[in-house]
Amino acid sequence: MATAQQNKKMVKGGPAYPMLVRPYAIRRISRETYDTFTYELTPPRGSGGVSFAPGQFNMLYVYGVGEVPISISGDPAKPQALVHTARIVGAVTKGIKRLKVGDSLGVRGPYGSSWPVEEAVGRDVVLVTGGIGLAPLRPVIYYLLINREKYGRIVLLYGARTPEDMLYTGELERWRGRFDLDVRVTVDRATGSWRGNVAVVTQLIKPAPFDPMHCIALVCGPEIMMRFTILDLEKRGVDYDRIYVSVERNMKCGIGLCGHCQLGPTFVCKDGPVYRYSDIRTIFTKREV
Amino acid sequence: MGNKDKSQSVIKRKDLQALFDSLIKKGYSTYGPCVQDGAVVYDRIESVSELPIGWTDRQDNGNYRLTKTKEKRLFGFVVGPHTWKKYLYPSESKLWEAKRSGHEFEIVAEVNQPYKQAFIGVRPCELQALAIQDKAFLEGEFTDVSYLQRRQNVFIVAVNCVQPGGTCFCSSMKTGPKASGGFDLALTEVVEPNKHYFVVEAGSSAGVKILKEIPGKAAGEKEVLAAKKALRKASSKMGRRLDTDGLEKLLFKHIDHPHWNEISSRCLTCGNCTMVCPTCFCGNIEDVTDLTGQTAERRRKWDTCFSVDFSYIHGGSIRSGETARYRQWMMHKLAYWPEQFGTFGCVGCGRCITWCPVGIDITEEAGVFKREG
Numbered sequence: 001m002a003t004a005q006q007n008k009k010m011v012k013g014g015p016a017y018p019m020l021v022r023p024y025a026i027r028r029i030s031r032e033t034y035d036t037f038t039y040e041l042t043p044p045r046g047s048g049g050v051s052f053a054p055g056q057f058n059m060l061y062v063y064g065v066g067e068v069p070i071s072i073s074g075d076p077a078k079p080q081a082l083v084h085t086a087r088i089v090g091a092v093t094k095g096i097k098r099l100k101v102g103d104s105l106g107v108r109g110p111y112g113s114s115w116p117v118e119e120a121v122g123r124d125v126v127l128v129t130g131g132i133g134l135a136p137l138r139p140v141i142y143y144l145l146i147n148r149e150k151y152g153r154i155v156l157l158y159g160a161r162t163p164e165d166m167l168y169t170g171e172l173e174r175w176r177g178r179f180d181l182d183v184r185v186t187v188d189r190a191t192g193s194w195r196g197n198v199a200v201v202t203q204l205i206k207p208a209p210f211d212p213m214h215c216i217a218l219v220c221g222p223e224i225m226m227r228f229t230i231l232d233l234e235k236r237g238v239d240y241d242r243i244y245v246s247v248e249r250n251m252k253c254g255i256g257l258c259g260h261c262q263l264g265p266t267f268v269c270k271d272g273p274v275y276r277y278s279d280i281r282t283i284f285t286k287r288e289v
Numbered sequence: 290m291g292n293k294d295k296s297q298s299v300i301k302r303k304d305l306q307a308l309f310d311s312l313i314k315k316g317y318s319t320y321g322p323c324v325q326d327g328a329v330v331y332d333r334i335e336s337v338s339e340l341p342i343g344w345t346d347r348q349d350n351g352n353y354r355l356t357k358t359k360e361k362r363l364f365g366f367v368v369g370p371h372t373w374k375k376y377l378y379p380s381e382s383k384l385w386e387a388k389r390s391g392h393e394f395e396i397v398a399e400v401n402q403p404y405k406q407a408f409i410g411v412r413p414c415e416l417q418a419l420a421i422q423d424k425a426f427l428e429g430e431f432t433d434v435s436y437l438q439r440r441q442n443v444f445i446v447a448v449n450c451v452q453p454g455g456t457c458f459c460s461s462m463k464t465g466p467k468a469s470g471g472f473d474l475a476l477t478e479v480v481e482p483n484k485h486y487f488v489v490e491a492g493s494s495a496g497v498k499i500l501k502e503i504p505g506k507a508a509g510e511k512e513v514l515a516a517k518k519a520l521r522k523a524s525s526k527m528g529r530r531l532d533t534d535g536l537e538k539l540l541f542k543h544i545d546h547p548h549w550n551e552i553s554s555r556c557l558t559c560g561n562c563t564m565v566c567p568t569c570f571c572g573n574i575e576d577v578t579d580l581t582g583q584t585a586e587r588r589r590k591w592d593t594c595f596s597v598d599f600s601y602i603h604g605g606s607i608r609s610g611e612t613a614r615y616r617q618w619m620m621h622k623l624a625y626w627p628e629q630f631g632t633f634g635c636v637g638c639g640r641c642i643t644w645c646p647v648g649i650d651i652t653e654e655a656g657v658f659k660r661e662g
């Protein structure tokens with residue numbers, strides 16, 4: 001039919017139905033904090049893992065409850081194990097928490113843009129993150145460490161509310177022990193036996209050892225934290241076009257069809273979640289866009 | 290676009306039923322305008338007699354009224370509260386079903402059987418709206434399969450507008466009053482003393498085929514001229530106007546302008562404007578289970594950017610204020626859409642003006658920013 005135009009073209013984005021989810025089995029659950037858990041998932045029988053780029057996310061479906069966007073927090077070099085870290089906050093994430101090893105969790109993805117690991121080659125890399133924001137950055141840390149010789153200094157600045165809110169503590173400890181990775185953590189409020197920094201994460205930026213003229217900054221955390229981080233990076237002389245941020249918006253489809261995730265003229269699910277800051281600055285600095 | 294037949298035909302008023310008949314014979318379900326509850330709506334119709342014969346609509350801000358005219362035009366009205374998108378992107382539909390067995394579940398996709406629909410009486414602005422939704426649903430990285438299944442077998446009979454309505458501004462948006470493509474057949478209704486006929490243009494090979502089954506003749510110079518004249522007059526009779534020159538940039542420039550607050554002090558954030566708009570494509574996803582929990586369903590519904598929940602993320606909505614929500618709607622139509630899809634998200638159909646309970650007029654409000662320069 002003429003009016004259906006060229007629309008008989010091959011259906012892209014998955015076998016046929018981009019909204020279909022594939023049931024993965026939960027292989028392992030690790031408790032990161034009192035409200036955050038990491039899930040290792042195995043693909044359905046007979047299918048392999050799906051490769052992903054650091055920074056991308058999946059839509060995770062809890063049977064009958066709903067679906068939410070969650071970043072992939074695992075190692076991009078090991079796609080056969082799909083790893084997600086979720087903070088339990090509301091209806092769907094509570095549904096995830098009720099699941100046990102062996103239960104099915106629906107997955108579709110990976111979707112969205114990724115951290116600029118290619119562009120960062122030959123430069124210092126500064127990662128500034130707060131709270132659950134470390135999860136979407138973990139794949140990039142794995143990637144940088146595997147390809148360590150391609151990069152300059154690597155600095156990870158991580159802030160949590162309290163020591164109890166800190167993710168991946170064992171791993172952070174191991175990373176801190178490496179000479180080729182500078183890890184600096186801080187908490188807003190010290191509890192228990194904490195002897196480290198007590199400050200907001202942005203205060204770690206000024207003393208951090210990186211070359212502001214030749215670095216790439218990757219920023220992921222609550223929006224307010226990202227805004228202040230950008231100010232402090234700018235103060236040190238990092239240009240907006242070398243700062244990348246990961247943006248959160250309500251997402252219903254993850255594939256550009258539902259309109260929920262719009263940020264000005266962009267769709268966070270396909271143009272983001274990772275943006276070059278200079279590309280969205282004018283709109284990102286407006287309130288309630 | 291297949292083999293386009295540029296030559297035009299003439300079908301007499303009394304022979305138009307043959308169009309319905311041959312489409313039905315070819316297996317199409319035929320849809321068209323008809324009068325229900327005091328408005329012209331789209332529904333299943335199978336005969337010319339079901340059309341709103343002799344009715345015309347008077348439209349203004351927040352105002353819609355049908356009146357009878359002496360002329361027995363079949364298409365003497367413009368657009369009502371319905372849009373064709375309801376047949377391609379239903380207000381609510383099922384996407385898939387999940388069946389539980391033990392710890393696991395299995396997904397079964399909802400397949401819409403190839404379904405032949407014929408839309409009779411599609412206005413030029415609505416053709417453009419279809420093209421806009423095609424772009425959103427079919428031409429991105431991911432294809433909306435449920436839309437595609439409904440879209441690919443549609444036969445379109447367009448009707449050019451010789452009598453624009455009170456809130457129409459298609460000439461400003463360059464979408465009408467004459468259809469320039471995207472149809473199988475396009476009709477122009479001509480009523481003269483003792484004469485009532487349609488000048489018909491085929492826009493596809495399917496259109497040419499159907500046309501052969503309808504009694505008619507090749508259009509003469511006189512008839513072609515009569516149709517042309519009626520259409521030319523139409524352009525100057527638009528009820529509204531919107532100067533789109535540089536509009537996109539101006540809206541960005543005035544994104545913090547106090548006039549947004551002024552508009553939102555009137556807006557009820559009811560979302561009517563989004564429900565009647567032929568281009569609005571935003572949807573919500575709902576996952577539900579039956580009472581036993583043995584099957585779950587994913588459903589999709591029309592959604593509106595005027596709701597607080599639309600932009601909800603844990604901790605609060607991004608656009609919690611009314612001003613932000615009205616601004617999102619208008620900026621999307623007139624400033625963001627061009628960047629996203631290369632055209633405005635508004636085709637100038639005027640529905641949002643007519644069906645806004647407080648009569649907010651997109652042309653007037655955008656005009657305020659335009660005048661600011």
Ligand SMILES: Cc1cc2nc3c(=O)[nH]c(=O)nc-3n(C[C@H](O)[C@H](O)[C@H](O)COP(=O)(O)OP(=O)(O)OC[C@H]3O[C@@H](n4cnc5c(N)ncnc54)[C@H](O)[C@@H]3O)c2cc1C
Pocket residue numbers: 057066067068069070071072085086087088089090091092093094132135136247248249250251252273601602603604
């Ligand atoms: C690209 C992206 C990556 C993310 N990665 C992670 C991650 O790795 N780990 C993690 O714990 N969280 C992540 N989030 C946030 C996570 O999606 C929300 O915490 C989650 O949607 C909350 O859903 P809920 O039903 O439990 O909460 P409720 O508060 O009950 O939410 C109701 C609905 O609102 C929407 N919603 C609520 N909060 C958010 C939010 N922050 N972002 C988007 N939509 C929201 C969802 O549609 C949700 O179903 C990510 C969000 C985005 C957009």
Ligand code: SF4
Pocket residue numbers: 555556557558559560561562563595644645646647648649
């Ligand atoms: S502009 Fe009018 S129709 Fe649209 S949400 Fe506001 S009051 Fe409702």
Ligand code: SF4
Pocket residue numbers: 562565566567568569622634635636637638639640641642651
């Ligand atoms: S914004 Fe208003 S005038 Fe424009 S297409 Fe939508 S309903 Fe019609």
Ligand code: FES
Pocket residue numbers: 250251252253254255256257258259260261262267268269270
């Ligand atoms: S999440 Fe649906 S369009 Fe981006």
